[in-house]
Amino acid sequence: MRSESIWRTFPVTSEHRSYARRVLEAATLLFGLLMGSFLNVVIYRVPRGESIVTPRSRCTRCLEEIRPRDNLPVLSWLLLRGRCRYCAARISARYPLIELATGVLFALTAWRFGLSIELAAFIVLVAALIAVTAIDIELRLVPKRIVWPTFGAGLILFLVSAVLREDPRRLIEAVAGSLAAFGVLFAIHFIAPKGMGFGDVRLAALLGLFLGWLGPGHVGLGLFLGFVSGGLGGLVALAAGRSRRSALPFAPFLALGTVMAVLAGQPILDWYRGVG
Numbered sequence: 439m440r441s442e443s444i445w446r447t448f449p450v451t452s453e454h455r456s457y458a459r460r461v462l463e464a465a466t467l468l469f470g471l472l473m474g475s476f477l478n479v480v481i482y483r484v485p486r487g488e489s490i491v492t493p494r495s496r497c498t499r500c501l502e503e504i505r506p507r508d509n510l511p512v513l514s515w516l517l518l519r520g521r522c523r524y525c526a527a528r529i530s531a532r533y534p535l536i537e538l539a540t541g542v543l544f545a546l547t548a549w550r551f552g553l554s555i556e557l558a559a560f561i562v563l564v565a566a567l568i569a570v571t572a573i574d575i576e577l578r579l580v581p582k583r584i585v586w587p588t589f590g591a592g593l594i595l596f597l598v599s600a601v602l603r604e605d606p607r608r609l610i611e612a613v614a615g616s617l618a619a620f621g622v623l624f625a626i627h628f629i630a631p632k633g634m635g636f637g638d639v640r641l642a643a644l645l646g647l648f649l650g651w652l653g654p655g656h657v658g659l660g661l662f663l664g665f666v667s668g669g670l671g672g673l674v675a676l677a678a679g680r681s682r683r684s685a686l687p688f689a690p691f692l693a694l695g696t697v698m699a700v701l702a703g704q705p706i707l708d709w710y711r712g713v714g
Contacts, residue, residue: 463548466561470544471511473565474537481536481572484581500525511537532572540568543697550701555602556651559595560700562588563648567693570641574689580637589616589644596651608651615650615657616643622661638688645696649703656703664688664695 502524515534551557566588600609620643627634649656668691
C-alpha cells in the first residue's frame with residue numbers, strides 16, 4: 439500500500455489530488471534531471487577523493503571551465519553533439535544517460551510515495567544507488583563516502599516519520615531489515631570473499647534499512663531480485679564470451695533488485711501470497 443500523502447489530510451477533491459500528484463511527479467522529474475548532473479560530478483570525484491563542491495566542473499582534457507549554458511541536463515549534450523565546446527573532446531554518453539535515469543526514477547518514486555517524508559528518503563536512496571552503480575561498473579568500488587551518509591540520512595528521515603506517525607514499529611523493522619540484509623551478505627562474503635566484496639555487504643545494510651521500512655517481505659524480495667538479476671547478468675556475460683574468472687560488479691544488481699522491490703514490491707508480494 440502506498441504511503442499516506444500529506445495532501446490527503448486536506449479537504450480537496452480526488453481530481454485536485456490527482457492534479458497535485460501529476461505536478462509533484464513533473465517537479466521531481468525536473469529536479470531529478472538537475473540532480474543527475476550533480477551525480478555525474480559525484481561519480482567522477484568521489485572515487486578520486488576530490489571535493490564534490492569545488493572547483494567548478496571542467497573539461498578533463500582542455501581543463502576549460504564548463505559554462506552554465508553547457509551544463510543543462512541532457513539538452514547541452516545534444517546541442518554540443520557530445521563534444522566539448524572548446525577542444526572537441528568526446529563527452530561520454532554516460533552523462534546524459536545518468537541525468538535522464540535520475541529524472542525518470544525520481545518521478546517514479548514520487549508516483550510511488552506521493553508528497554511524504556518517505557519520498558524524500560527514497561529519493562536520497564535512488565540518487566545514491568545511481569552513483570554507486572556507475573562507480574561500481576567503472577571501478578569495481580562501492581564508496582563508503584556514499585553508503586554511510588545515505589544510511590544516516592535515511593535513518594534520520596525514518597525516525598522523523600516514525601515520531602510523527604507515532605508508529606515506532608516501522609523504524610524497528612527498518613533496523614531489523616538492515617541487520618538481516620547485512621547478515622546474509624556478510625555470511626556469503628565470509629564463505630566466499632572473492633565472490634562477494636565487503637563493499638556489497640555494506641551496501642546491503644543500506645538497502646535493508648530502506649526495504650525494511652516498507653516491510654520484512656520487501657527485504658527478502660529486494661535481495662532475491664538482486665541475486666536473480668545478477669545470475670542472469672552472469673549468464674549474459676558468459677554468452678558474450680566473458681571469462682568465468684572475470685568477476686561482475688554486484689552492486690548494480692543489488693540496486694536494480696532494490697528499486698524493483700520499492701516501486702513494485704507490494705503487488706509482487708500480494709501475487710506471491712495469493713498464489714501460495
